[in-house]
Structures are given as C-alpha cells and as structure tokens.
Amino acid sequence: MSFLFTPLAALAGTAGLLAAGTCLLSLHNSRQPGSRWLTWLMAAVALWGFGAAMELSVQDVAAKVVWSKFEYLGTLTTPVLFMLLAADYNRLERLFRRRTLALLFAPPTVCFLLALTNAWHGLIWTSFTPSPAGHNLLIYGHGPAFWLGVVGYSHLACLVAGLFLLRALHIFPRQYRGQAWLLLAAALLPWAGNFLYLSGLSPLAGLDLTPLCFALTGVVLALDLFYFKLLCLVPIARAKALEAMGDGVLVLDPQGLVVDANPAAGQLLGQPTLSLIGQPLPCPALQAALETADAAPCEVVVSGTRFTVLDVRLHRLHEGDLTLGRLMVLRDITEKRLTEAALFEANWALKARVEEVQALQAELHEQVVRDPLTGAFNRRHLEETAATRLAQGRMSAAALVLIDIDRFKEVNDRHGHATGDAVLQYLTALLQDSTRTDDIVCRIGGEEFVVLLPGTHAEEAIEAVERWRQRFSQVPPEAGLPFEALGFSAGITLFPLHGQHLQTLLEAADTALYAAKRGGCNRVCLAPLPNQSATVPAR
Template sequence: MAAVAFWAGGAMCELSATSLAAKIFWSKVEYIGTLGTPVLFLLLALDYNHIDLMRRRYWLATLFAIPLTCLLLAAGNEYHHLVWTSYRPSPSGYNLLIYGHGPVFWLGVAGYSYLMMLLGSLLLIRSLHYYPAHFRGQSITLMLSAVAPWLGNILYLSGAFPLRGLDPTPHSFAFTGMVFAIDLLYLRQLYLVPVARTRAFEAMGDGIVVVDQQLRILDINPSGARMLGKPARQLQGNALPAPWLGGAMLEKESRHLELMVPDSGIILDIRAYRAGSPAIPACW
C-alpha cells in the first residue's frame, strides 16, 4: 500500500502539471510504485500461503529484476522510446495526456505486472482449497479486493475508460487498501493467518495412516511411513502392509489398542477412528 500511495502521488503530480516535460517527469517517478505494486502483491499472496521468499534473496532479486530494468529504461526513454513512443493531448480534455506505448511497456510493464497479479490471485484461490472452511472468508475477501485493480487497468489499456488518458488503476488499488484496512483494523481477520494443515500433518511425531474399507492407504505422514518401513510414495494407493491391523481397526468406530508387531517384539499404541465416510483414519 506504500507503493500504491507513491504511485497515486506521482499520478496526482502528473495530472496537475501543465507542461509536457513535467508530465513525463512525474510519469517516470510514479513508475516506482507502478512497477513495485504487483510484485509486492505477489509477495503478500506468497506469505499468506506460507511460502517464504523473503529469506531467499536470489528469488527476491529475480522478482524485482524486470521492474528495475523497466524503471531504468523509463528514466532514459528519450534515447530509445521503448517505453513511451508518443504523447498527445486527450480528447477528453481536463489536462490529460495519452501515452503511446512501446514494446518494453507491453512486455515488461503491463505483461509482467499482469503475470505477478495472476500468480498472486492463483495463490489466493489455492488457499481456498487448502485452508479450513472458516478461513475461506479471508481468501474470498482478498480475492474480491484484487479484482478492482484488474478491472481498472484493463479499462485504461483498452481505452474503454470514459476519461481517456486517466489511469484508474491506482484508484482501484486504493479500494484494495480500504478492504485490507477493514480486515486488519475492524474484522482483524488477517491476524488469524491459518496454519497449513499439510505442514502440521507432515511434522507430527505420531504415525498417521488413512485407509479405506479395503485397507488401501489413502494418505500417510513420514512418521507412519517410517513405522511401516517404506517411503510414503510407495505406500500410498497400495494395501496396508500390516493385515493383522485390519481386523482390529474395522471392528468398532473408535478403539484404543496395544498390539505387538509379529516377529519383532515392538508394541504399538494404536488409536483407531472410523469416520462416517469410507475412509478410516488410524493413528499410532
């Protein structure tokens, strides 16, 4: 949102300037926010999905490499005209200027920004699937707030916005910021960042095995795989390699058992739960 504020501030100065040179100068300044905002939106979505790139400086530098290159090219546009090719007054008046866009703009500015926004939006959609149901309201709210910048930028680039030459994208991001502010300050939803179930499942010291009625392994965590003596990828989808466990687990909906592994002397403390669905999770 700091980048959006910088973007909007540069746009305000560009709209209020009357000379062509001043307008071009402020357009270059606002590119700091224009190019940084989509990448920061992606980083927000990555952090919300517990994918931490901030500690991996190589990936962080890679994400900002193209925006930095485009910013430098915009600063020296007079020498190559790869970002802006022409400037003309808008037929809508109001001191607006229509910029002709070059290949660097379409590929490095618009194209790369759309890519960052698309990846960020897909990550928010991903969270709808992986997070518990009571956290889906957060993801849906974030998704809806991300729709506004998409619409604003499409209207600007297509020339469909009534005031030609006015970019409504920073105003759209301001709407996104307002939604975030409501989430943070009033609903306080974003303080409750959900913990990925997959990580908790993988990290548990107890072995967990989920089997169906035919005792085929539907899911298993690393501890369970170690107890069964095979890698998890070899066990999933195959029959439980301990048929002596099957009868004990299928007898009742919930059981606490102590069984000795045949020919080993190892005693397992088993808590078996039979769910209402065809799957029967067993934990030991």
C-alpha cells in the first residue's frame, strides 16, 4: 500500500484532531448537560476525519475504497448524533429510549452493511474515477442506496435537528435565544460543505469538506455548552464563586492594602486569609509586581514554606474616571514551570540521543556500502546509487568503466595475499585521487573495480582511463610495492548509447574488458556501438 501525503490529507487529519480534541473536552466535562451526545458526535466526526485523511493519503483505488468504508462509521452516525444533541437541548427525553435509538440507528446500520458489501451489488458506489483536479482525489459514482439511505436519511436527520433548534427559539426565554441561534448557525456549516460536494461545486472535484465543517460545528457546540453554558445557566452567588475559586484573588485599595481575599490566596501566600486583610502585600516580589507591572501579566517567585511560582494578573477597579483599587489574581504555575524545565532537559537529552543514533546510523551505513579492505564503495552502493540515478534520468550522459588488474593471481601466488591487498589499496587510492566528487569508485569483487563518470562522453572517458592506466603502470618507490610496474585492462560503456540500465551497461563493459584481455592485457577498449560488430581499442 503506497502513500502520498497531500495538504488535503493534512486538512482532513486536522479536522479529525479538532474533533478528537473536542471529544476529549466534552468527555472531561461529562457532567455538563448535553456533553454525552457531543462526545459521541465528535467521536464520529473524528473517525470520519481520520478515515478521510487516510483515504486521501493512499494511492491505490482499492485501498481508498477500504478507507471510505471506514469513514462511513462516522459519515452515517454523525447526522443522527447531531439530531440527538439538538433533542437533548429541547429536553425531548422520549427520543432517548433504547427502542427509539435502535430505530434511529437502523438505517445507518443497513447502509454501512451495504457499503461493506458494495462489490457485490454496487448500490452505494457505482464507479471510482481519479479526479482531474489531482491531489490524489477520487470521484465516486453513487448508486441508489447512497442517495436514499446515506444522503436522504442524513439530510433528514439534520433537518429534524434544525427544526428542534428552531423550536427552542420560541419556547426558551429571551436570554437563551442567542445561544440557540448560534447552534442553528453551526448546524448550517455541514449542510453547506455537503452541498458543495454533492453538487460538484467543491473547489476540487471529489473533495468533501463535510467532516471539516462538522469539526468546526463541534468546536462551536463545545464553546456554547461549556463556556456559555447553553444547556444550563445556574446562578451562583458571587461570594461563593470567589471562595470556591482555585486561583487566589486579592482586592487592593488605592494605597495597596488588602481589603478582601479568598481562601486560595491565603494558601498560596502561606498565611491565614484573615491576617491578610488591612495589610500590605506580604511578599516583596508581589509588591514589586504591583508597582511595575500594572495590568501586564507577570510571574513572581514566592519563597515561603515551599518554592512557588505565581502567575500574577492585575485589573483596575474603577467607576468612570475614578480608580477604586485593583484586583490581583494569583495562579500557581509551579508544576507547569517544573514540568517545562523537566521537559526542556528531556528534550536536550533526547536531542543528544537522536544525534548519537544518527551518527551511529551514518557509521553503520558507511560500513554497509564500503569495502572494508580498500575503503571504496561496494557493489551494493553501486546498485543502490548508480542504478537509481540512471533509472531516474538524473544523468544526460555517463561513462561506466570496468577495470580488472592483470595477472593479479600471480601477484598473490608470488608475493602473498598481503601484497595483493596492498595492490588493491594502491589502485583504489589512485582512482579516488584521479576522479571527481560526483564520480563513483566501487570495488565489486576480487580485483574488479567499476568507476561511474557522470556527464562524461567517449573521448573524455578514454583519456581519463588511459591516464589511470599509465599511472598504475609506473609504481613509485613510496608505494612500498615489490615491483615497478603493474597493469590493468578496462572496458568502457556509454550511457545511454550502450544501454539505460546498470546491468546492461555492466554486461557491455564486461564484453569490452574481455576484448582488452584478449588483445594482450594492459589496455583499454570501448564497447561496440549498436551499429558496430566489434569492440574499439581506445589506443
């Protein structure tokens, strides 16, 4: 299964993450009215979004169909769950009986089974066509079950949800109606996205924006449910709210004396709450924050019974132009800062570990692609690098040289394998010193070497190999070898004249090398061109 990650796949994945985050938020606020159905709704949208991301990432049509079937878990249940959320808003408890829920989810269940077995009947999808817009999109042809069971039932459920919200506009008090309008506006987003998809007016043919629209709708619902308290407005006395707050609250007069404080403030400052009243701020760091920070948030460190880092926010209390005092809100962020410090240290340790692993991987890769005796690249590197560059057309022209040391067996027999190894190392150093950065020098076995010369034509290749041969035939004393002359035979092939694949070039070079050996050794031959019948001696 091949993957192609596109911006559209990222967009669908973002929709899934957005829905999953809203689902977790709703689950965290599970005691809030309406949170149960919002949790299920966002879970379905998350499945839809993640399925869409995978469908937009895989390239095989069969794999796309499999992920489309996975998407249908969310596609078919999302409208019903949205209707149930709207029913919960209207306190329609009779819709939540088990029998009623089973009836509501029966059509989606049937449609999902039809999607799973679509290959047998084609009632959901009739065809699969790559989108002309590209982006790895697929256009689905739809059958009668899709239009009736998927589109028809889903739109009916969304319509009923909209009617429930309209009903709430009339029966709820005025202070609730703005929130119902917000829900109704959010409900229109998926309709708009699905209309663009079904009508073919989507910006890209085959792109379904519905899961993203539902994810945005979920965010609006979460804000309305948990921030604006859409389903319940419980009046809480301000004094009780102040006492119950986890953040410390200090009310200061214009002179900076504490006139009121909640229990949390006393706990954060390590003093009884009543002892704070009528006194200046007990901590010099807070006093400095009061004098310098004004309304800007700041952080102070309080040293008392324990090390504490406080986030301090100041708000002016005024009536018209008259300043009555200031409100100081204290939040304990010690754990957050300690966690951040630990995370920072862990990140540095992880970074060092990653760099160590990368260095080890690079070293291991070098060991895998290098000949341990000579340090030249080996056949594996030649096959991986040269074959890939030739196949991808990254070279307009190239020469491949196959070199074999003449009478190397005699060297080993007369002087020993240590001397033979030194000859191999000497030739490797000569070739690496005489080639360019982009050239590839490989020892492919025994006394055979391959040199790939990108961007090199016949005459240039012949001249280069002749220089190597002449240098190799004149062994300098500092080389430490027990003879003054060595020789090699070489066969040259040209890309793309002799072939466009590595194996073809190697075979042609081997033929030319054989001709050089047969011609007396210590010579260079060019492989015959397609219209020639014999190899061409280089010199």
